[in-house]
Amino acid sequence: MDLTILGAATINGLLIGGIYTLVASGLTLIYGVLHIINFAHGSMLMLAMFGVYYLLTIFGIDPYMSLLIMVPAMYLLGFLLYKLLIGRMAHGKDENILLITLGLSILIENLALMFFKGNTRTISVSYSDMMVEVGPTLVSLPKIISFGAAMALCAALGLFIQHTDTGRAIRAVAKERVGARLVGINVDRIFAISYGMGLATLGAAACLLMPIFYVSPTTGHVFVMVAFTIVVLGGMGSFLGAVVGGLIVGLTESFGGLFLGESLGQIGISLIFILILLFRPSGLFGAKR
Amino acid sequence: MNDNTRSIGWPLHLSLLTLAVMFPFVFSSPFIVNFGVLALFYAFIGQSWNISGGFAGQLSFGHVVFFGAGAYASTVLQLRYGMNPWLGLPASAVAGAIVGWIIGFLSFRAGLKGSYFALITLAFAEVLRILVNSVGFTGGGLGLLIPAKPSMANFQFAERIGFYFLILALTVISVAVAVWLRRSRFGAQLAAIRENEDAARALGINVFREKVKVMVLSGAMCGVGGCFFAQYFLYIDTTIVFGVDKSVEMLLVSMIGGAGTVYGPLIGALLLAGVGDLTRVLTDVQGLSLVLYGTLLVIIIAFLPNGLIDLFKRIGQRFKQRGA
Numbered sequence: 007m008d009l010t011i012l013g014a015a016t017i018n019g020l021l022i023g024g025i026y027t028l029v030a031s032g033l034t035l036i037y038g039v040l041h042i043i044n045f046a047h048g049s050m051l052m053l054a055m056f057g058v059y060y061l062l063t064i065f066g067i068d069p070y071m072s073l074l075i076m077v078p079a080m081y082l083l084g085f086l087l088y089k090l091l092i093g094r095m096a097h098g099k100d101e102n103i104l105l106i107t108l109g110l111s112i113l114i115e116n117l118a119l120m121f122f123k124g125n126t127r128t129i130s131v132s133y134s135d136m137m138v139e140v141g142p143t144l145v146s147l148p149k150i151i152s153f154g155a156a157m158a159l160c161a162a163l164g165l166f167i168q169h170t171d172t173g174r175a176i177r178a179v180a181k182e183r184v185g186a187r188l189v190g191i192n193v194d195r196i197f198a199i200s201y202g203m204g205l206a207t208l209g210a211a212a213c214l215l216m217p218i219f220y221v222s223p224t225t226g227h228v229f230v231m232v233a234f235t236i237v238v239l240g241g242m243g244s245f246l247g248a249v250v251g252g253l254i255v256g257l258t259e260s261f262g263g264l265f266l267g268e269s270l271g272q273i274g275i276s277l278i279f280i281l282i283l284l285f286r287p288s289g290l291f292g293a294k295r
Numbered sequence: 296m297n298d299n300t301r302s303i304g305w306p307l308h309l310s311l312l313t314l315a316v317m318f319p320f321v322f323s324s325p326f327i328v329n330f331g332v333l334a335l336f337y338a339f340i341g342q343s344w345n346i347s348g349g350f351a352g353q354l355s356f357g358h359v360v361f362f363g364a365g366a367y368a369s370t371v372l373q374l375r376y377g378m379n380p381w382l383g384l385p386a387s388a389v390a391g392a393i394v395g396w397i398i399g400f401l402s403f404r405a406g407l408k409g410s411y412f413a414l415i416t417l418a419f420a421e422v423l424r425i426l427v428n429s430v431g432f433t434g435g436g437l438g439l440l441i442p443a444k445p446s447m448a449n450f451q452f453a454e455r456i457g458f459y460f461l462i463l464a465l466t467v468i469s470v471a472v473a474v475w476l477r478r479s480r481f482g483a484q485l486a487a488i489r490e491n492e493d494a495a496r497a498l499g500i501n502v503f504r505e506k507v508k509v510m511v512l513s514g515a516m517c518g519v520g521g522c523f524f525a526q527y528f529l530y531i532d533t534t535i536v537f538g539v540d541k542s543v544e545m546l547l548v549s550m551i552g553g554a555g556t557v558y559g560p561l562i563g564a565l566l567l568a569g570v571g572d573l574t575r576v577l578t579d580v581q582g583l584s585l586v587l588y589g590t591l592l593v594i595i596i597a598f599l600p601n602g603l604i605d606l607f608k609r610i611g612q613r614f615k616q617r618g619a
Contacts (some may be wrong), residue, residue, distance in 0.1 A: 014440070039342050041413070043410045091593070094597070095593070095596060095597040100409055100410055101354050101409055101410060101413070104354070104409075104410045104413060104597050105354075105550065105592065105596050106592075106593055106596050106597075108356075108543070108546075108592070109589045109591075109592035109596065110584075110589070110592040111588070111589075112543065112585055112587075112588060112589030112591070112592065113586055113589030113590055115582075115585075116582035116583070116586045116589065117583040117586055118582075119581050119582035120580055120581060120582045120583060120586065123581070125493060126580065147397075175600070207617070223582075227539065231417070231418065231421060232412060234490065267426065267429075269428055269429045269435075269436065270425060270426075270429040272421075272425050273421075273422060273425045273426070273429075276418045276419075276421040276422045276425070277422060279414075279415070279418045280415060280418045280419065280422065282400075283405065283407060283414075283418075284401055284402070284404075284405040285405070285413075286404075286405070287405065
């Protein structure tokens, strides 16, 4: 096979992997702190993407400028959702949260279908078609911007968790709930903050995705399995794992499409997911369960 | 609760069966009979989910993997190898059972439970969907069309009522399986596993073997559902019979009605088919019925974790107390 094509597939895979990483980092944050699986992750991303779409088409706000609106908006949505709904309904079983978030995703997807209808939407901005030469191949500029911004946001999230008081509290709650409560941390508040931050990453991901992707009420499906795969591959709750996992999954998707074709090429992600869960459930960087 | 169902068991079973048998004669319009077929179909596949998801507590998000395996096994054998479609029923049961054994064996050997098991079933369904979609003899993305040749020998009833009684018979069998699980040693072992796996193991239950067994049983039932679906609609493709929607419907039917109960899936199925038809008749808003189910699921988990059937039981008990 031609080296140029391989090079192009590698670059494309890494670029999309960067955004997958951002989506997955929110999922892994929520899992790491709350020990719950947020099945509504994909549909929340879809909701945020519609937000970006309407901010551009109605108010003319550039998708990258929308970051300033979508990130706080999604944070607030997550914070309230946890406070008002999810936190109250667990009854102490993690399956219940899985079912609640499944119910939420059904609800959100079909509300989106009711209000936005089923057709696929894309946006076009002045820089949509700009290309940049990267090594052997041409790559669209928004893809590169999205990748850089996604990586920067992941790093910012990591630094926040590592070096701020709230971040320290989040880590304390993730490690030892009871101990955290004993030293005076408001655990319930940290849960809500973590869920809010998990959704805030989706707000950011939506802004970065919209210039290079499409949105329809079922767009979330595309990302649900991808995000879960990255999280189990990297290790549930590990940020470094999410970054490495995201890039691996991006490459898998890109090479799968190249060697196996459009239809069979999608199988790689689900296979990785199954194999990791069966043979190395702690993932690449996760703590032992 | 156990004693309660046992004492009112037979009169309840028989009166419900009588109602179900009379139904298509009282309401003979094809629209209503079609509603009956769909309600019973949902009850049947919901019960198959309930066997593993409710009675044994092994939550699955990808039950459609058995459904699709059954639908494709029977249809491919009929169209490519000329097998009599009636033999599709046992063939699809075998296909569903094999897939159930493979998934159960692999997942439970790896010690997956709870949310992890739920997610891996979803991934297995995706893998099978993509595989079936990518090979030629399954019709690939185009799907498979079963030529319409209405005759009894051909599994194609000229009247809908034939399908009605077939799916009624299948549903009766599935309810019988559920009743058996309530009373048998196997069912008691599954309940013990559902409530506390470690405790069940300490009591000497072979947790792994019983869990694999229940996946085989549930897979076989769900596979038969796939065969029925193919023969009723005469068309299958991978998005329909391996899609997330069907998995979710089975789960909703069982969870909303009452997981781990005998009649929960029937209540859930009546609601699912009823709300579905009602919203289609009254409005042309896409997605409205699923908005209702999604809301219902959240409400049920929050306030009625044992499902709608709990509501009926509470009302029944109130009446009993008043009578005494």
